[in-house]
Amino acid sequence: MGRVLIWGYMTVLYGFIFLPVAVLVLFSFQDSRLPVPPFNGPSLKWYGQVLGDSDLMAALGNSFLVALVSSAVALLLGFLAAHALARYRLPGSVLMRGVLIAPMTVSYLIIALGLLTVFNKIGLPPSLLATGIGHVVINLPLCFAILYAAMGDQQKNAERAARDLGASEVRVLWLVSAPMLMAPLLAAFFLSVTFSWDEFIIAFLLTRFEVTLPVEIWSMLRSGLSPKTNAIGSLVFLVSVALLIVLDLVVFRKSRR
Amino acid sequence: MASVDQSERNRALGFVTPALLWVLVFFIIPFGVMIAMSLSRLEGRAIVPGLSGENYTRFFTEPSLLKGLTNSLEITAIVTVISILLAYPLAWIIAMRVPARYQRLALMLAVLPFWTSYVVRSYSWLLVLGQNGVVNKTLMGLGMIAEPLEIASTRGATVIGFVHFFVMLLTLTIYANLIQLSPNYARAAADLGASAFATFRHVILPLTLPGVMTGAFLTFVLCIGDYITPQILGGNNELTLPQLIMLQLGRRGDFPMASAMSIILMGVVTLAYFACARWLKLDRV
Numbered sequence: 001m002g003r004v005l006i007w008g009y010m011t012v013l014y015g016f017i018f019l020p021v022a023v024l025v026l027f028s029f030q031d032s033r034l035p036v037p038p039f040n041g042p043s044l045k046w047y048g049q050v051l052g053d054s055d056l057m058a059a060l061g062n063s064f065l066v067a068l069v070s071s072a073v074a075l076l077l078g079f080l081a082a083h084a085l086a087r088y089r090l091p092g093s094v095l096m097r098g099v100l101i102a103p104m105t106v107s108y109l110i111i112a113l114g115l116l117t118v119f120n121k122i123g124l125p126p127s128l129l130a131t132g133i134g135h136v137v138i139n140l141p142l143c144f145a146i147l148y149a150a151m152g153d154q155q156k157n158a159e160r161a162a163r164d165l166g167a168s169e170v171r172v173l174w175l176v177s178a179p180m181l182m183a184p185l186l187a188a189f190f191l192s193v194t195f196s197w198d199e200f201i202i203a204f205l206l207t208r209f210e211v212t213l214p215v216e217i218w219s220m221l222r223s224g225l226s227p228k229t230n231a232i233g234s235l236v237f238l239v240s241v242a243l244l245i246v247l248d249l250v251v252f253r254k255s256r257r
Numbered sequence: 258m259a260s261v262d263q264s265e266r267n268r269a270l271g272f273v274t275p276a277l278l279w280v281l282v283f284f285i286i287p288f289g290v291m292i293a294m295s296l297s298r299l300e301g302r303a304i305v306p307g308l309s310g311e312n313y314t315r316f317f318t319e320p321s322l323l324k325g326l327t328n329s330l331e332i333t334a335i336v337t338v339i340s341i342l343l344a345y346p347l348a349w350i351i352a353m354r355v356p357a358r359y360q361r362l363a364l365m366l367a368v369l370p371f372w373t374s375y376v377v378r379s380y381s382w383l384l385v386l387g388q389n390g391v392v393n394k395t396l397m398g399l400g401m402i403a404e405p406l407e408i409a410s411t412r413g414a415t416v417i418g419f420v421h422f423f424v425m426l427l428t429l430t431i432y433a434n435l436i437q438l439s440p441n442y443a444r445a446a447a448d449l450g451a452s453a454f455a456t457f458r459h460v461i462l463p464l465t466l467p468g469v470m471t472g473a474f475l476t477f478v479l480c481i482g483d484y485i486t487p488q489i490l491g492g493n494n495e496l497t498l499p500q501l502i503m504l505q506l507g508r509r510g511d512f513p514m515a516s517a518m519s520i521i522l523m524g525v526v527t528l529a530y531f532a533c534a535r536w537l538k539l540d541r542v
Binding site: 013103117229233 | 275
C-alpha cells in the first residue's frame with residue numbers, strides 16, 4: 001500500500017472514531033440551550049449546572065459505591081476460587097471452572113431479567129443492593145479468569161515455603177500470594193470497576209428510587225438534547241481517561257520492568 | 258497422607274464454595290426460574306404457572322414479534338461485516354506500518370472513545386446525525402443538500418453507532434493477532450515469489466482468521482443483545498429483539514413472554530457459537 005493511501009485511511013478512520021467524542025466535548029461548552037451547530041461558546045455554565053444538580057451528584061455517588069463494593073466482592077470471591085482451583089486438585093474442577101465462567105456467555109439483559117424475576121418473587125425491592133448483586137455476577141467470571149490465568153508456578157514455591165515455615169493458609173494468601181499477584185489483582189479490580197460503572201441494563205431494571213449514573217443520564221435523555229448531558233458525559237470521559245492513564249503508569253509499567 | 262490430602266481438599270473447597278454459591282444463587286437459579294417463567298402464561302395481570310409452549314409458538318407466529326428477531330439478525334450481520342472490513346486494515350496498518358514505538362499510542366488512541374460511558378456514546382451520535390446535527394448542518398452549509406437528511410431514528414443510525422463501537426473492539430483483537438505473527442512467514446512467502454497481495458491472501462489472512470472470527474463472534478453476541486444503541490439511535494420504527502423484550506416488561510409486565518424471548522435470544526447466540534466454534538479460541542482472547 002502506498003503511503004498516501006495509508007495516511008488517508010488512518011485519517012478517515014481516526015476521524016470516524018473521534019467524531020462523536022469531539023462533538024460531545026465541544027458542545028459541552030455551548031452557550032445556548034441546544035448542543036448543535038453553530039457553536040457559540042465557550043461557556044462553563046453547563047458544568048456549573050451539572051455540579052449543582054443534586055440528583056446527578058447522588059447518582060454519581062451511587063455509581064461509585066456500587067462499582068467499588070461490587071468489584072471488591074467479585075475480586076475477593078474470584079481470588080479465593082482461582083487459588084483453590086489453581087493450587088489444589090479437586091474432583092469436578094473442570095465443571096467448577098465452567099460454572100464460574102458461565103455468566104460471561106450470557107447477555108446482561110438476560111442476567112438482569114432473571115434476577116428481577118427472582119427478586120420479585122422473594123420480595124427484594126429494586127435497589128442499589130440488587131444492582132450490586134447483579135454486578136458481582138457479571139464481574140466474578142472476569143476476576144476469576146484473570147487471576148486463574150495469572151497464577152503460575154513461581155508463586156506456588158513461595159507459598160509452599162511460607163507454609164513450611166508455619167504460616168496459616170490465610171496468612172499465605174494475604175502476605176505471599178496477593179502481593180505477588182498485585183498487577184493482575186489491580187487489573188481485575190479496575191476492569192470490574194469500569195464495567196460496573198458503565199453498566200446500564202442491570203442497573204436500569206434493578207433500581208428504582210436511588211439510581212446509578214448511566215440510568216440518571218438515560219432519564220436526562222428523555223427531555224431531549226441538552227448541553228448539560230454533554231457536560232456530564234465529558235466529565236465521565238475525563239475521569240475514565242485519567243483513571244486509565246494512572247492504571248497504565250502504576251500497574252502495567254511496573255509489571256513490564 | 259490421606260488425612261492431609263483430605264484436609265487440604267476441604268480447605269480448597271472452602272475457598273471455592275463462596276464463588277460457586279454466588280453463581281448458583283444469583284445466576285443459575287434465576288436462569289432456571291426464567292425458563293419456568295417462559296412456560297407460564299399471563300392472564301390479565303396474573304402469572305399462571307404451567308408447562309405450555311404457548312409463548313414460543315406465539316413468538317414464531319406473530320409477525321410483529323418475529324420481525325424483532327429478523328431485524329436484530331439483519332442489523333447484527335451488517336454491523337459485523339462492516340466492522341471487520343473497516344477494522345482489519347486499521348489493525349494491519351498499526352501492526353505493520355506504524356513504527357513499533359508508536360504502536361501503543363496509535364492503539365490507545367484508536368480505542369479512546371471506549372472510555373466514554375456507553376449511553377453517552379450513543380447520545381453523541383445523536384448530536385452528529387440528528388435533524389440539525391453536525392452532519393446535516395455541514396452538508397447544508399456546503400450547499401450539498403437543501404433539506405436535512407433523515408438519519409437519526411433510522412436503522413442506518415443504529416448501524417453507525419454499533420460500527421463505531423465494534424471497529425474499536427475489533428481493531429484491538431485483530432491487532433493482537435497480527436502482532437503475534439512472526440515476520441518470517443511474510444518473508445518466506447516473498448522469497449518464494451509471492452506478491453504482496455498473494456502473501457496477504459494466502460499467508461497473513463488465514464493465520465489471522467481465528468482472531469477475526471473470535472472478534473466477529475464477540476461483536477455478534479454484544480450487538481444482538483444490546484438495548485441502548487437501537488433505542489437511542491434507531492427510534493421506534495424497526496424494533497430489535499432486546500427492545501421488544503423491554504417493551505413486554507414495561508407495557509404489561511408480561512414476564513412470561515419477556516422470558517421466552519430472552520431464551521430465544523440466548524438460543525440464537527448459542528447457535529452462532531456452534532456455527533463458528535471451530536475457529537474460536539475464546540480462552541486466548
